[in-house]
Amino acid sequence: MKLVKIGLLGLGTVGTGVVRIVEGHQEDLSSQVGSPIVIERIAVKHMEKYRSVSVDQSKLTEDPWEVIRDPEIDVIVEVMGGIEQTKTYILEALDRGKHIVTANKDLMALHGAEILAKAQEKQCDVFYEASVAGGIPIIRTLIEGFSSDRIMKIMGIVNGTTNYILTKMSQEGASFEDVLAEAQALGYAEADPTSDVEGLDAARKMAILGTLGFRTNVELQDVSVKGISQVTKEDISYAKRLGYEMKLLGIAERQDDEVSISVQPTMVRTGHPIAAVNGVFNAVYVYGEAVGETMFYGAGAGEMPTATSVVADLVAIIKNLKLGVNGLKAIVPYKPKKLKTDEQISYKNFILLHVDDKAGVLAQITQVFAQHDVSLESVVQQPNDQNPDAEIIIVTHHASKANMDKVLNHFEGLEVIRRIKSVYRVEG
Ligand SMILES: NC(=O)C1=CN([C@@H]2O[C@H](COP(=O)(O)OP(=O)(O)OC[C@H]3O[C@@H](n4cnc5c(N)ncnc54)[C@H](OP(=O)(O)O)[C@@H]3O)[C@@H](O)[C@H]2O)C=CC1
Numbered sequence: 463m464k465l466v467k468i469g470l471l472g473l474g475t476v477g478t479g480v481v482r483i484v485e486g487h488q489e490d491l492s493s494q495v496g497s498p499i500v501i502e503r504i505a506v507k508h509m510e511k512y513r514s515v516s517v518d519q520s521k522l523t524e525d526p527w528e529v530i531r532d533p534e535i536d537v538i539v540e541v542m543g544g545i546e547q548t549k550t551y552i553l554e555a556l557d558r559g560k561h562i563v564t565a566n567k568d569l570m571a572l573h574g575a576e577i578l579a580k581a582q583e584k585q586c587d588v589f590y591e592a593s594v595a596g597g598i599p600i601i602r603t604l605i606e607g608f609s610s611d612r613i614m615k616i617m618g619i620v621n622g623t624t625n626y627i628l629t630k631m632s633q634e635g636a637s638f639e640d641v642l643a644e645a646q647a648l649g650y651a652e653a654d655p656t657s658d659v660e661g662l663d664a665a666r667k668m669a670i671l672g673t674l675g676f677r678t679n680v681e682l683q684d685v686s687v688k689g690i691s692q693v694t695k696e697d698i699s700y701a702k703r704l705g706y707e708m709k710l711l712g713i714a715e716r717q718d719d720e721v722s723i724s725v726q727p728t729m730v731r732t733g734h735p736i737a738a739v740n741g742v743f744n745a746v747y748v749y750g751e752a753v754g755e756t757m758f759y760g761a762g763a764g765e766m767p768t769a770t771s772v773v774a775d776l777v778a779i780i781k782n783l784k785l786g787v788n789g790l791k792a793i794v795p796y797k798p799k800k801l802k803t804d805e806q807i808s809y810k811n812f813i814l815l816h817v818d819d820k821a822g823v824l825a826q827i828t829q830v831f832a833q834h835d836v837s838l839e840s841v842v843q844q845p846n847d848q849n850p851d852a853e854i855i856i857v858t859h860h861a862s863k864a865n866m867d868k869v870l871n872h873f874e875g876l877e878v879i880r881r882i883k884s885v886y887r888v889e890g
C-alpha cells in the first residue's frame with residue numbers, strides 16, 4: 463500500500479503525545495496498517511517554541527493552510543483547538559478528499575453535523591474519539607459496540623476538573639477556590655476554567671454523546687446546563703450524611719423517541735458505580751434496553767491518554783484506506799429530534815430549606831408539595847447551630863421538572879421560608 467502521510471495541526475499537549483506514540487509504537491502501528499505511519503508536516507503557532515519531543519524543524523510551519531493544501535497529505539490530525547477558523551480548515555481538507563482525526567469537542571459539539579455531512583458527501587472519515595472522555599473509547603463503543611442495542615440512558619462524569627474539585631471538597635473538606643487553583647496547575651482545566659466550572663465543557667461532550675447514543679442531532683442549546691460554582695462544602699456534607707456523593711453529572715435520557723440532555727451537580731447514591739469515580743477520572747455509564755448496565759472508566763484528559771485515542775482513530779482511517787471503505791461508516795444523525803417537555807422530564811430532588819422554627823411550618827411546606835403533585839420520600843427537620851432558623855431537608859420521589867418548578871416558585875412567596883438553600887437532582 464502507498465505510504466499514508468499525516469499532517470498534524472498543533473503540537474501542544476495532545477500533539478506532543480501523538481508524536482510520542484507514533485514514534486514509540488511505530489513497529490506495532492505499522493504492522494497493524496501494513497505501512498509506516500509518517501507525520502509529514504506540523505502546523506504550530508510559534509515556530510521557535512521549545513518542544514519536549516524532537517521534530518525535524520523543516521516539517522514545521524506557522525501556516526495551517528500549508529498543511530491542508532499539501533497534496534501529499536492524506537490525513538489531517540487536528541489537535542490545535544479553536545472553533546470557526548478550525549472548521550474552515552477541516553471543511554477545506556474534506557473538500558480536498560483528506561480524512562480527519564480531531565480531539566476538538568468544542569468544534570464537534572457546535573458543527574459536528576455539518577462536518578459529518580460533508581465527510582459523507584466526500585466519502586471521507588472524520589473520527590473524534592478523543593473529543594469526549596479523552597482516553598476512554600466511548601465514541602467507538604456507542605457507534606460499534608452498541609449498534610445492536612437501543613440506548614436509553616447515558617450518564618457521564620466527562621469533566622475531570624470539576625470531578626477533581628468535588629472529590630477534594632468531599633474527601634478533604636477543601637474550599638472550591640483552593641482546589642480550582644490546584645486543578646489549573648495540574649493542567650486539566652481549560653484555558654478559561656469557567657467552561658469547566660459552569661458545565662459548558664461537559665455540555666459539549668454530552669451533546670456529542672447524546673447525538674451518537676440517540677442517533678439524533680443533539681445541539682448544545684438542547685442541553686440544560688448548571689455548573690458547580692454554587693456547590694458548598696455544606697451541601698456535600700449533607701449529601702454524604704444522606705448516603706450520596708455530589709457529582710457533576712451529564713445525563714442523556716430517552717423515553718420512546720423523546721430525549722432530554724442535561725448537566726448539573728447531582729447527588730448520586732453511594733453504591734452506584736458512578737459515585738465511586740473520583741479525582742480527575744472520567745466515567746460514562748450507558749444503559750441499553752438489551753444489554754442493561756455498562757460503565758466505562760479512565761483518564762478523560764492528559765497528553766498520553768488523549769493521544770492514545772487520536773492515534774487509534776488514525777489507525778482506523780488507514781485500515782479503511784486499505785479496504786477502500788472510508789466515509790462509509792460515518793454516523794450522520796438520522797432521527798428527527800424530539801425533546802422532552804418539562805412535564806415529561808422527571809427525577810428525584812433534594813431540597814434544603816431554612817425556615818422559621820415554629821409550629822405549623824412543616825405542614826405548610828408539605829401542603830405546597832401536595833398541591834403540585836410532588837410526592838415526598840423523606841423529610842427531616844433539625845435545628846441549625848449557626849442561626850435561629852430550622853433546616854428542613856427533603857428528598858422527593860420522582861417528580862416532573864414542571865411541577866418541581868411550581869413548588870420552588872410557590873416557596874419564593876411563602877413567608878415561613880427564609881431561604882431555599884439548595885436544590886439538587888438525585889440519582890441512583
Ligand atoms: N489537553 C487535553 O488533555 C485534551 C485536549 N483536547 C482537545 O485537544 C485539542 C488540543 O488541546 P491541547 O493539546 O491541550 O492544546 P495546547 O494549547 O496544548 O496546544 C495547541 C497547539 O496548537 C497550536 N496552535 C494553536 N493555534 C494555532 C494556529 N492558529 N495555527 C497553528 N498552530 C496553532 C499551538 O502552537 P504552539 O505550540 O506553537 O503554541 C499548540 O501546539 C483541543 O481541541 C482540546 O480541547 C481533548 C481532550 C483532552
Ligand SMILES: N[C@@H](CC=O)C(=O)O
Pocket residue numbers: 596620621622623624650651652658663762763
Ligand atoms: N478541561 C477538560 C479537559 C478535557 O476535555 C476536563 O477537565 O475534563
Ligand code: NA
Pocket residue numbers: 591592593594595596597598599600601771
Ligand atoms: Na474518548
